[in-house]
Amino acid sequence: MTSRDRFFAACRCDSLERPPVWLMRQAGRYLPEYRALKSRHDFLTLVRTPELAAEVTLQPLQRFALDAAIVFSDILVIPEAMGQGYHFKDGGGIRMDFTLDGAGQIEALAAGAVRERLDYVAQALRLVRRELGGETALLGFAGSPWTLATYMVGGGSVDAGARLKALAREAPGVFGTLMEKLAVALVDYLKMQVENGADAVQIFDSWGALCGDADYKQWSLDWIERVIAGLPPGVPVIVFAKGMAAHAAVLAATGAHVISVDWTCRLRDVRAAAGPGVALQGNLDPVLLNATPDAVCAGVEAVLRDADGMPGHIFNLGHGILPEAKVENVAALVATVRAWRKG
Amino acid sequence: MTSRDRFFAACRCDSLERPPVWLMRQAGRYLPEYRALKSRHDFLTLVRTPELAAEVTLQPLQRFALDAAIVFSDILVIPEAMGQGYHFKDGGGIRMDFTLDGAGQIEALAAGAVRERLDYVAQALRLVRRELGGETALLGFAGSPWTLATYMVGGGSVDAGARLKALAREAPGVFGTLMEKLAVALVDYLKMQVENGADAVQIFDSWGALCGDADYKQWSLDWIERVIAGLPPGVPVIVFAKGMAAHAAVLAATGAHVISVDWTCRLRDVRAAAGPGVALQGNLDPVLLNATPDAVCAGVEAVLRDADGMPGHIFNLGHGILPEAKVENVAALVATVRAWRKG
Numbered sequence: 001m002t003s004r005d006r007f008f009a010a011c012r013c014d015s016l017e018r019p020p021v022w023l024m025r026q027a028g029r030y031l032p033e034y035r036a037l038k039s040r041h042d043f044l045t046l047v048r049t050p051e052l053a054a055e056v057t058l059q060p061l062q063r064f065a066l067d068a069a070i071v072f073s074d075i076l077v078i079p080e081a082m083g084q085g086y087h088f089k090d091g092g093g094i095r096m097d098f099t100l101d102g103a104g105q106i107e108a109l110a111a112g113a114v115r116e117r118l119d120y121v122a123q124a125l126r127l128v129r130r131e132l133g134g135e136t137a138l139l140g141f142a143g144s145p146w147t148l149a150t151y152m153v154g155g156g157s158v159d160a161g162a163r164l165k166a167l168a169r170e171a172p173g174v175f176g177t178l179m180e181k182l183a184v185a186l187v188d189y190l191k192m193q194v195e196n197g198a199d200a201v202q203i204f205d206s207w208g209a210l211c212g213d214a215d216y217k218q219w220s221l222d223w224i225e226r227v228i229a230g231l232p233p234g235v236p237v238i239v240f241a242k243g244m245a246a247h248a249a250v251l252a253a254t255g256a257h258v259i260s261v262d263w264t265c266r267l268r269d270v271r272a273a274a275g276p277g278v279a280l281q282g283n284l285d286p287v288l289l290n291a292t293p294d295a296v297c298a299g300v301e302a303v304l305r306d307a308d309g310m311p312g313h314i315f316n317l318g319h320g321i322l323p324e325a326k327v328e329n330v331a332a333l334v335a336t337v338r339a340w341r342k343g
Numbered sequence: 344m345t346s347r348d349r350f351f352a353a354c355r356c357d358s359l360e361r362p363p364v365w366l367m368r369q370a371g372r373y374l375p376e377y378r379a380l381k382s383r384h385d386f387l388t389l390v391r392t393p394e395l396a397a398e399v400t401l402q403p404l405q406r407f408a409l410d411a412a413i414v415f416s417d418i419l420v421i422p423e424a425m426g427q428g429y430h431f432k433d434g435g436g437i438r439m440d441f442t443l444d445g446a447g448q449i450e451a452l453a454a455g456a457v458r459e460r461l462d463y464v465a466q467a468l469r470l471v472r473r474e475l476g477g478e479t480a481l482l483g484f485a486g487s488p489w490t491l492a493t494y495m496v497g498g499g500s501v502d503a504g505a506r507l508k509a510l511a512r513e514a515p516g517v518f519g520t521l522m523e524k525l526a527v528a529l530v531d532y533l534k535m536q537v538e539n540g541a542d543a544v545q546i547f548d549s550w551g552a553l554c555g556d557a558d559y560k561q562w563s564l565d566w567i568e569r570v571i572a573g574l575p576p577g578v579p580v581i582v583f584a585k586g587m588a589a590h591a592a593v594l595a596a597t598g599a600h601v602i603s604v605d606w607t608c609r610l611r612d613v614r615a616a617a618g619p620g621v622a623l624q625g626n627l628d629p630v631l632l633n634a635t636p637d638a639v640c641a642g643v644e645a646v647l648r649d650a651d652g653m654p655g656h657i658f659n660l661g662h663g664i665l666p667e668a669k670v671e672n673v674a675a676l677v678a679t680v681r682a683w684r685k686g
Contacts, residue, residue, distance in 0.1 A: 091434065160665065162630040169638050209586075212606040212628050212661075214645055243552075246589040246608065263555040265589065285555045287505040295512050302557055318555075322503065 003067035004199060007137035011200060011236035011257050013279050013312030019304075020067035020137070021337040023330070024240070024260075025320030026060040027072045030289075030327065033059050043088065047074050050123035057128045061136065063327065064334045068137035068200075071125050071193070075143030075204055078185055079152050081117035082109040086156065099155035099163070103174045111181040114189045121189075122196040129197030137200065140193030144205035144239075145182040145227070146220035152178070161210035168219050179223045187230035200236035202260065203227065209243030217250050225254040238281055242319065245283075248274035262318035267307045279312030284333070286317045289325035293332035300336040308342060346410035347542060350480035354543060354579035354600050356622050356655030362647075363410035363480070364680040366673070367583070367603075368663030369403040370415045373632075373670065376402050386431065390417050393466035400471045404479065406670065407677045411480035411543075414468050414536070418486030418547055421528055422495050424460040425452040429499065442498035442506070446517045454524040457532045464532075465539040472540030480543065483536030487548035487582075488525040488570070489563035495521070504553035511562050522566045530573035543579040545603070546570065552586030560593050568597040581624055585662060588626075591617035605661035610650045622655030627676070629660045632668035636675035643679040651685060 001009075007020040028034055034056060037046065046052045056072040076086050076094065085097040100106055115122075121140075129138055146164075153164040168175040190201045208220045228237050238258040241251050245265035252259060252274040260281035261270055267280050274280070288299045300315075307313040315337045321330070344352075350363040371377055377399060380389065389395045399415040419429050419437065428440040443449055458465075464483075472481055489507075496507040511518040533544045551563045571580050582599040584590065588608035595602060595617040603624035604613055610623050617623070631642045643658075650656040658680045664673070 159667075160630050162633045162665070162667065165628070165630055166634050166638075169634065209607050213609045216607075243586060243607065246612075264552050264559075264586065266556045269589075285508070287503050287508055290505045291509050291512065295509075299555075306557075322505070324502075324505065 002135050004134060004137045007067050007199065007314070008236065010312055010314045011279050013277065015311045015342075017342050018337060018340040019307065019313040019315045021315040021334055022066050022068035022070065022137075022139070023060075023321055023333070024070075024317050026064075026066065026070065026330075027056045028321055029323035030321055030325040030330070031059055031063070032327075043074075046072065047077065048120050050120050050127055053120070053124035054127035054131070057124065058131055060330075061132075064330055065338060066136070066334060068139055069128060069132060070139040070141060070202070071121065071128060071198070073121055073124070073141070075141075075148060076151060077118055077121065078114065078142060078148055078182070078189060081114045081189075082111060082181070082185055084109065084152055086151070093156070094151075095156040096151060100153050100178070103171070103177070106174055106178045106181070109178070109181050111185040111188075114185045115192050118189060118192070122192055125193055125196040125198055138198055139200050139202055139238075140190060140198030141202040141204060142186050142190055144203050144208070144220060145179045145186065145223035146211070147205050147207045148182055149178055150207045150210065161207065165210070165215075168215070183223055183226045183230070186227045190227070190231055194232060194235050200238065201231070202238040202240060203256075204240045205244070206240065206242050208241055213247075216244065216247060221250055221254050224256070228255040238314075240281075245270050246273075252278040258312075258314060260314075260316060264318075267303070267310065267313065271310055279314060280307070280310070281314040281316045283316070283318040286319050286322050286325070289317075289321060289329045289333065291329065293329055296329045296332045297336045300333055301340075304337070304340050345478050347477060347480045350410050350542065350657070351579070353655055353657050354622050356620065358654045358685075360685050361680060361683040362650065362656040362658045364658040364677055365409050365411035365413065365480075365482070366403075366660050366664055366676070367413075369407075369409065369413065369673075370399045371664055372666035373664055373668035373673070374402055374406070375670075386417075389415065390420065391463050393463050393470055396463070396467035397470035397474070400467065401474055403673075404475075407673055408681060409479070409677060411482055412471060412475060413482040413484060413545070414464065414471060414541070416464055416467070416484070418484070418491060419494060420461055420464065421457065421485060421491055421525070421532060424457045424532075425454060425524070425528055427452065427495055429494070436499070437494075438499040439494060443496050443521070446514070446520070449517055449521045449524070452521070452524050454528040454531075457528045458535050461532060461535070465535055468536060468539040468541055481541055482543050482545055482581075483533060483541030484545040484547060485529050485533055487546050487551070487563060488522045488529065488566035489554070490548050490550045491525055492521055493550045493553065504550065508553070508558075508562075511558070526566055526569045526573070529570045533570070533574055537575060537578050543581065544574070545581040545583060546599075547583045548587070549583065549585050551584055556590075559587065559590060564593055564597050567599070571598040581657075583624075588613050589616075595621045601655075601657060603657075603659060607661075610646070610653065610656065614653055622657060623650070623653070624657040624659045626659070626661040629662050629665050629668070632660075632664060632672045632676065634672065636672055639672045639675045640679045643676055644683075647680070647683050
């Protein structure tokens with residue numbers, strides 16, 4: 001069974017001896033070969049140059065027997081392609097070049113230019129697909145409408161979503177226009193990724209937990225549902241719902257094929273709430289990768305036992321790999337998952 | 344019925360026409376009179392000077408008909424009293440003067456000096472109690488052992504709890520020594536607060552969600568339980584469990600009289616999981632206080648409807664007031680809660 005077949009089987013909730021494994025931010029600063037490239041090119045150059053993005057995408061696959069690659073890119077390429085650029089601040093963190101401040105600026109966003117402006121992502125995917133052949137799954141990704149809008153309306157500062165929530169409450173029509181444009185752009189972008197080699201896509205709703213329980217569906221999940229409905233049937237969609245595992249039932253109702261959860265929950269509890277038709281992804285605490293191989297093995301096995309007998313599990317972290325992660329720990333993680341046999 | 348009686352009644356899960364109301368960080372930067380004091384004294388001077396701490400504590404009570412005051416202080420006074428000071432960084436945020444790095448430094452922490460070194464908190468409480476008389480509830484507080492330890496072992500940087508988790512896993516004996524010392528210090532400190540006028544205490548487990556589901560009880564909740572068991576019976580204890588509302592059953596098992604939850608959950612769901620014997624506190628999204636009075640009223644009423652018919656509810660936010668909160672919105676919040684009559 002190829003890694004790619006295993007990945008698709010998990011998304012379909014087929015029973016498997018061991019789950020497929022990949023890791024959020026598996027291409028990144030913890031890898032010396034990534035840091036070497038980064039010392040010669042800035043982050044946005046890596047993202048925008050197809051050959052470099054492909055090289056970074058493939059770096060972790062050359063070290064570890066991962067079942068999937070995920071194209072190296074950034075969620076904020078979408079606002080940028082719509083006309084709202086961003087830059088990195090000197091002290092760390094990002095800032096949008098301007099904040100969306102009213103209906104006029106939102107009207108001016110271009111939802112139709114995404115394919116053309118993000119052609120470099122399509123090129124990177126084709127390069128990666130050529131290297132991977134049919135053996136390994138290749139994932140595309142994007143931020144959710146809500147999560148992108150927190151940056152676009154908040155400007156990139158940590159404002160706890162205050163500006164975006166005010167917009168959603170006080171000017172629901174303008175909020176709806178923004179989310180509609182984002183949904184259109186995201187459907188176009190994710191379709192482009194699939195047409196250029198992505199087997200599946202992950203939608204990162206990293207800031208969904210800024211929504212209150214009462215607003216989560218209307219402000220975030222309904223728009224994710226809208227994006228999923230616009231994608232070609234048969235393409236698995238993973239929704240990463242940081243901090244919102246307790247909302248598994250409404251998450252499953254978006255049409256997501258896979259729900260990706262963080263480490264604060266038990267997969268068996270999420271499964272009980274989500275129902276049998278949806279696969280789960282997760283949920284090792286990423287800081288374990290800063291520790292020791294023994295600690296990693298114990299943690300991985302705890303997750304595998306939690307998920308045991310559960311058809312439809314993709315092994316992953318509960319959040320992205322930290323820059324301090326140790327390469328030998330990532331190797332131990334992958335080896336432990338691959339050695340697992342369903343109990 | 345006095346505010347104080349109402350507060351005690353809610354902690355006992357007695358049925359009430361309307362819940363008592365207070366707000367985390369109700370004394371703080373959103374108040375012009377706080378900013379005026381702060382322009383003349385730095386934060387730690389406000390904390391360490393009983394007259395100033397008492398003045399700050401009472402400021403919100405002079406504006407708003409709150410049912411409880413909470414003594415103005417800081418959770419990091421405990422590490423400081425144990426021998427590990429801290430300071431504010433120029434760019435914002437705090438840093439411990441050193442990080443706990445091994446068994447020797449942990450052995451050197453003084454758990455027994457808390458009453459003497461934090462006498463200024465006792466003095467502030469007595470001053471506030473004198474002003475409040477028996478009308479209004481007065482709360483003391485402290486950080487949980489786990490949450491304090493994230494600062495003490497992490498040094499105050501955002502390391503996702505990596506260093507503390509490594510200690511807990513790799514040197515459980517040393518971790519246990521640290522938690523034991525913190526538990527002893529916290530029991531002493533909270534008892535001192537009660538003896539000097541606090542009617543109830545809140546334990547902030549602000550970083551509990553750094554724990555994985557499997558470790559939460561052992562790393563955080565068992566130590567909270569230990570602290571609660573050391574307090575005089577009859578003193579209500581509130582446990583603030585940011586990001587962990589889905590764990591209501593184990594939270595209730597700590598012996599907490601009240602569980603304080605954030606805005607990502609419905610109180611009725613938390614109630615169902617926690618069982619009937621424990622009161623709930625929360626859970627309005629604090630960013631609503633940056634919005635408009637109308638938005639605040641709608642949000643407050645949604646929380647009140649969620650809690651309606653539920654004995655044992657203390658109205659509060661899901662996290663502390665933000666500096667951008669508007670005074671008129673806090674007034675609208677308090678007025679809306681006070682006007683509520685159980686449906």
